[in-house]
Amino acid sequence: MTTNLDRRLHAFRPDLADVRLQGQVNADRFVAGEPARVAVPVAALRHLPDLLHGTDTELLLGETVRVFDRKDGWAWVQADHDGYVGYLPEAQLAEPEAATHVVCVQRTFRYPEAELRRPPVSALSMGSRIRVTGEAETRGTRYLTLDDGTALIASHCLPLGQRLTEDYVKVAARFLETPYLWGGRSGFGIDCSALVQLSMMMAGRAVPRDSDMQAAVGSTIDRAELRRGDLVFWKGHVGIMEDERTLLHANGHTMTVARENFEAAVERIGWLYSQPTGFRRP
CATH class of the missing domain: 3.90.1720.10 (endopeptidase domain like (from Nostoc punctiforme))
Structure with missing residues (x-):
């Protein structure tokens, strides 16, 4: 069996590997992993479970992953959108949920309610995925609301699957x-x-x-x-x-x-x- 696979795109370690790699790599155990989603605005993905180790890439709110291992506060995951493998703090993950919209501006704010004068609870990047459960309007400004009552500017989001532009x-x-x-x-x-x-x-x-x-x-x-x-x-x-x-x-x-x-x-x-x-x- 070969281990000449790109570790950035294939989840395998001597003790554990993705079940889809069975027959291609040596590992003590093979698992299918479990689904999860990123629950923070931006999560750094690292090659090693160490906050002092450099960031390989980042995952955005609502992006989904497959979790192969959880240990000492870290999760070893593979991103669904591009296959990238790495470690992130386990606390940055949550149970999967179906997103409905994606943030389509470079940066936007999530407010505690449909009121832009309230201090925002977080800032989100383009590409972040959210689950919209309702709409609201305050002084002519339209908002999309989430199940926790927080809200985003409606024009800053697109329905998932809709292109921002072809260019x-x-x-x-x-x-x-x-x-x-x-x-x-x-x-x-x-x-x-x-x-x-x-x-x-x-x-x-x-x-x-x-x-x-x-x-x-x-x-x-x-x-x-x-x-x-x-x-x-x-x-x-x-x-x-x-x-x-x-x-x-x-x-x-x-x-x-x-x-x-x-x-x-x-x-x-x-x-x-x-x-x-x-x-x-x-």
């Missing part, structure tokens, strides 16, 4: 000036590949999480063919072409999501690191 580049541009965050995948902080993934998700397109995985998306093109929506890859980095001359990317140079002249970006990144490794049309 994922337009979604990505909404994140301009959002802080760069290694492993970040939310409107509060985001990295280069998460900008691609989250923007495409809101346009109804599923792509993998990390840039090396995304480098297989779509078809290969030549540099001279670059146009809006194409992806440019470097080792460990990805950017989105906003047009044939402009790159949109979350980057460690500005520490934000920024627009940059493509040729200037190639020169700057090449001087420090390397030249682009590929060009793809999703």
Whole structure:
């Protein structure tokens, strides 16, 4: 049996593994796991059960996971939307429930009631999933209400399954000036590949999480063919072409999501690191 599987996308350890990997990996025990959902606005997913260990990616409120193990306050899970595997605090999970809506703006607030003058109880990122149980209106502002009585601005949410737009580049541009965050995948902080993934998700397109995985998306093109929506890859980095001359990317140079002249970006990144490794049309 082989263990040459990507640990980011396959749940296996010497003592425990996903039952779907039986016959592919060695483990003392195989389990099917149990469903759960993320119960906090943003949950960091780590390779190890240690708060001092770096974040690999983030999961958003309402996203569902399969839990393979719970131990010492940690849960070992696999995200349903992209298959990413890691650890998060067990307290950040709750029983699954069917979401009805998704947050469609970069950031929004959840209020204790349908009243924007009340102090919000939390802030949510684009991509967060909620279960709406009612509606309300206060001074002409429409709200969606949840089963605990809290409320969100109705125009900040879409019914689950409805696209925000077919133009994922337009979604990505909404994140301009959002802080760069290694492993970040939310409107509060985001990295280069998460900008691609989250923007495409809101346009109804599923792509993998990390840039090396995304480098297989779509078809290969030549540099001279670059146009809006194409992806440019470097080792460990990805950017989105906003047009044939402009790159949109979350980057460690500005520490934000920024627009940059493509040729200037190639020169700057090449001087420090390397030249682009590929060009793809999703």
